[in-house]
Amino acid sequence: MTERVVLAYSGGLDTSVAIGWIADQTGAEVIACAVDVGQGGEDLETIRKRALACGAVEAVVVDAKDEFAEDYCMPALAANALYMDRYPLVSALSRPLIVKHLVATAKEHGASVVAHGCTGKGNDQVRFEVGVGALAPDLKVLAPVRDFAWTREKAIAYAEEHGLPIDVTKKSPFSIDQNVWGRAIETGFLEDLWNAPTEEIYSYTQDPSVPREPDEVIVTFERGRPVKIDGHPVTPLQAIQQLNRRAGAQGVGRLDMVEDRLVGIKSREVYEAPGAIALITAHQELENVTVERDLARFKRQVEQRWAELVYDGLWYSPLKRALDSFITTSQEHVTGDIRMVLHGGRAVVTGRRSESSLYDFNLATYDEGDAFDQSLARGFVELWGLPSKIAAKRDLRA
Amino acid sequence: MTERVVLAYSGGLDTSVAIGWIADQTGAEVIACAVDVGQGGEDLETIRKRALACGAVEAVVVDAKDEFAEDYCMPALAANALYMDRYPLVSALSRPLIVKHLVATAKEHGASVVAHGCTGKGNDQVRFEVGVGALAPDLKVLAPVRDFAWTREKAIAYAEEHGLPIDVTKKSPFSIDQNVWGRAIETGFLEDLWNAPTEEIYSYTQDPSVPREPDEVIVTFERGRPVKIDGHPVTPLQAIQQLNRRAGAQGVGRLDMVEDRLVGIKSREVYEAPGAIALITAHQELENVTVERDLARFKRQVEQRWAELVYDGLWYSPLKRALDSFITTSQEHVTGDIRMVLHGGRAVVTGRRSESSLYDFNLATYDEGDAFDQSLARGFVELWGLPSKIAAKRDLRA
Amino acid sequence: MTERVVLAYSGGLDTSVAIGWIADQTGAEVIACAVDVGQGGEDLETIRKRALACGAVEAVVVDAKDEFAEDYCMPALAANALYMDRYPLVSALSRPLIVKHLVATAKEHGASVVAHGCTGKGNDQVRFEVGVGALAPDLKVLAPVRDFAWTREKAIAYAEEHGLPIDVTKKSPFSIDQNVWGRAIETGFLEDLWNAPTEEIYSYTQDPSVPREPDEVIVTFERGRPVKIDGHPVTPLQAIQQLNRRAGAQGVGRLDMVEDRLVGIKSREVYEAPGAIALITAHQELENVTVERDLARFKRQVEQRWAELVYDGLWYSPLKRALDSFITTSQEHVTGDIRMVLHGGRAVVTGRRSESSLYDFNLATYDEGDAFDQSLARGFVELWGLPSKIAAKRDLRA
């Protein structure tokens, strides 16, 4: 039986060319698989037809936007996942979902190989291949761009030679990846760390320095997930999309940073993630109100490890599952309303209220009604500082 | 010999009244000690005279602004110290310095007791008393406000009765603490978590939503410390002060959060720390460029613990010293320039350059000159994912 | 209605006297509650009758040995819980269970106060009171030994004066606490750190230096819990008891250490916990075989925090619940057999076998059948070391 290869297909030049090229080189039948995670652009049907026109024996297209929001963005929100305290893991979140559909397609269509178009110096190759290894350890992986040193020039020549229905003239000076959780821009003049980003590289966000009216929004969470915006019920996808629009219109969520890639190099990355940043900002403050101190302190370590793991391609790892159990338990009481003002590039929390609040007005107030027994403090302070005091007696003697 | 008490003196109503009150209650001589950490307000000489007029046998005033910037703010900057990822430890940093001068004053003037005016439900009592215990374990501590349940009403009555030279009519609805690293505002209507802060509570920062021209600044760091601003040499104190002015004028550094106090309750706090936030923002990005990945990842845990320790009053603890050793070593190469735009409440890094950079253009670029050997990636990815893959074989079987 | 106090009752002198004393001092009715966690000694009925004879209006006795093993010791085993890497949390585990029964008794009998006999410098007062606060925040706590400075002398006098049916002559020179998970011995000549423990202080373990025949045992685990010993099904309680006997007979599980108490002091503690140490030893090695590397590495941090939390009296805390979720997930595949030799004070693992093993003979062997593709290593090593190499180029230049 002819071997079959499932190719992660975007509809763009590189992966369109890859269909025929893989077939030529390996004699295999190629099945294109395109997954919509909210990257926008062409509709799935157009992409499906192009894949077939380029020689795919099958073309599978999946609208996975809700699944992505539910099963990938919501856990990231619960983890306040910010790699290096900044990057909300835009691409890193979509890869495991795409892998899941590639593997399902391979099983359904009897393929033994999965192919992707990543280069050999980025993080995405790791996320694809480690993901495939974890979901279907018996599938082989083909990475033609990396392992056969493809170039854009070769791809254009191939496309023209074979008359592929793909526009070879459009070429962004940047490498861009986007989905509903955000948008990543790299390469081009950004490779010089002293160059500031220019306004035209952004697409999800407006210029935050342009004066405009602020936008006030109330996000309601249940167990760490947004369930209402301004009182209207929303799905996770709707919550992200609405906040992408509203926070994006105020220039919220632009990031510009030097980042540590898993393959050992530093790279310059620019992101825009208005919905993600607005939601994480709100979620963190609701946790401040509803999560007990020791749990909150330890959760920061869990959050950091979670973000590193996912960045490093280990979504489908045993540690990730155990961290998720911790996080799920931590979200039990993260329920309530956060009011934010979106304006001038900032998402600023201005109010919080929650039935699950651990803020106790009567213990906190310095006003009438103060219920805090200050006489307890002396003993507390004395024993809290006792180890330091005993050490000081020793150290001052020395 | 008459017992002597060193009182942490601010010049305000409560501690002015405390001078006489302590003398009355204990028969001790009171020595007032006022430390300038950049809190502004009256000059030290005025404060000194008032202490004497209120009955102090000695009044010691110390301009500790440079010491505070050098020895307390700079380590906090190296640690990117943000308690709960937000609060730059404004009050928590000044307390150990004030304690240091109280203890020195006690030694110089033969006092056996140190007194402070903190209440029993805040963090500062802990910082004062644990600090005293660590620097001078034999000194006793007196906390009249906490242990004798003082009230403002009693203080006013006492001041009027004794004709103390202090204005008893001024009363902020808020509790405020400020120094060169920032300003803290609490109580009043802020005790209702749903109330937004109003513009008049701020003093270090302008309204970020007012349109104005952006301000671009270049901060030069050496081993993690700011040494130049726009090319002009600065001391740590000058760096903070200049950025307080420039970042404050753009509304940078306002924070509004619910915070976990050491005494076990949650409280609402508003801060403004324009210089601190601008410096930390710049410093973090310079670290992204100059600090190796594994070191950067572990340093985040060290930073969190450092901030918790200092917040929790353990500045003079053995763990703090060991964490400082780690951090000092980590700053060895944190040298270079960061360009930022201050505008609309945001401090945005737009450029970085460093002789110590670990960013290697030739390894990072996707352009000509790419020196990264992509053939290495396949083996890396395979072994990186091997534990997940082996686990997957087991788990899928189950 | 007369107030009612539930007293944690042991049957010994101090708590027998406390019954009448509390009644005298407070006018309340005292309900004695004794919980059997495997401490041995008198039977529950004898204890119950003594409580009534001493003046209790009710005496509740609970055989909680199985509950203790199931719900307290098994989670500790899953966590490999060793405070300071040594102490298996003997007393720290039983306190929350006792608290649970005190609270239940208080609810059932309409009591508004819980009383315990702990001193003010140990850990147990914290475990009792924090536990009560977490299970029944409205109950008050009475700690007569601590808050009214009781002494043994006063207790004896009271007992003799009131003719209480309790032997006042027996007096161990040590303070001892024991349950099925182990036994703690402190005070007496052990307070001198240079004194070695003597043989007569031990009760669960034989002298390990006496020559005797080794004992080989096979423990079978399912999801981290012992389910069979030498092929015979056991409950958790039976597993601990059988290993207490067999490992104890070989002198396994003696510990002698200086320990950091929560109240800020160091103390000398001697423990014997033959079953606990044997089980933890076996469990750790089974985890080595069945738990993936990254999960195992992070779990060590979780284990340390878990042990600290439980030691520090925070069994019923939100963080503890979240850590338990992590641990439960981590145990999913900790299933298999561990063969150990118990001998001469050592529990030595000599064999492991598991259907869930992640050890892959074909990948590990250097013999025929080696399936490891060594050609992958070069790329892995190169990229693994790349951050160090790039840093070295910078550092060597400097």
Place this chain on the structure above:
Amino acid sequence: MTERVVLAYSGGLDTSVAIGWIADQTGAEVIACAVDVGQGGEDLETIRKRALACGAVEAVVVDAKDEFAEDYCMPALAANALYMDRYPLVSALSRPLIVKHLVATAKEHGASVVAHGCTGKGNDQVRFEVGVGALAPDLKVLAPVRDFAWTREKAIAYAEEHGLPIDVTKKSPFSIDQNVWGRAIETGFLEDLWNAPTEEIYSYTQDPSVPREPDEVIVTFERGRPVKIDGHPVTPLQAIQQLNRRAGAQGVGRLDMVEDRLVGIKSREVYEAPGAIALITAHQELENVTVERDLARFKRQVEQRWAELVYDGLWYSPLKRALDSFITTSQEHVTGDIRMVLHGGRAVVTGRRSESSLYDFNLATYDEGDAFDQSLARGFVELWGLPSKIAAKRDLRA
């Protein structure tokens, strides 16, 4: 000029053959470099002559035993370095030292390549190559066994064909690596996890189950380093060697475990490290006496990371340097005596005394002289448990 290769030379079959083979294959001149880290066996002069006889143009031999003990074993002791809580990093510690001498030899003799004989599935290839990359990023690395798929059979054939002065008949069924810090045994029948080790695989330790007289020893530490044994001054090397002898004679320090290799597989390893285990046991307990609680708790995390880093080949990494700074500071007061009994495979601490002790008899004792103010406890306990209590009120309501 002819290229020169520095080969890590052991004197054994594989590396003796490698001399000629590398010369043949690459046309380079081979310089053999043998480093004595206490592995025993032939003397350095014999090894040096064999290298020359096998065709090396130079043969450099280095007695690095003291350097190894001072600069590699002592930091490991300060870190209580036990990978996976068990393995004292025997081989992992020697590799960076050997690399240091290889690199120095390469510089001295103008070599541009370093060669080692490691396979592609172990950890040592990583330690060699990452180490070389960190000390001399411009040197190339050659790994003939891994990259050219050498086998023992080919090596024997080559040796016989070329008449090399090396005995090809001796063949251990095990793979062994040893140095003064310990000895590692793997492969052979140990690859079956159910097989127990047999007595003949051990060399540093006697059978612990044979009855013999106990041996009592007093180790004196200064700042975490052993400086005297039974009152007699020792160098670090002497301390390790003497305890290897004395603890080894009592069967102390045998380990048998399944271990997570960096390359992603699990392997079975048996170790014996009598001196290392005895020293770490003593050092840990001296830390219990002299290190403050919070520092001790955080140091455990540092220790774990330190052991992982060194195991993973990152001795010369920026993070390692920063962790060392932390650890050095932590050892400031780790000074004093530990008395241990070595017997029956166990090193048991029986006494500790230190001028730097933080154990305060007067605070700890329950006897006369008790200086602990128990009245402080109530307030401490109440505020310590307040977050749990507030959370409980919320959770019980839900």
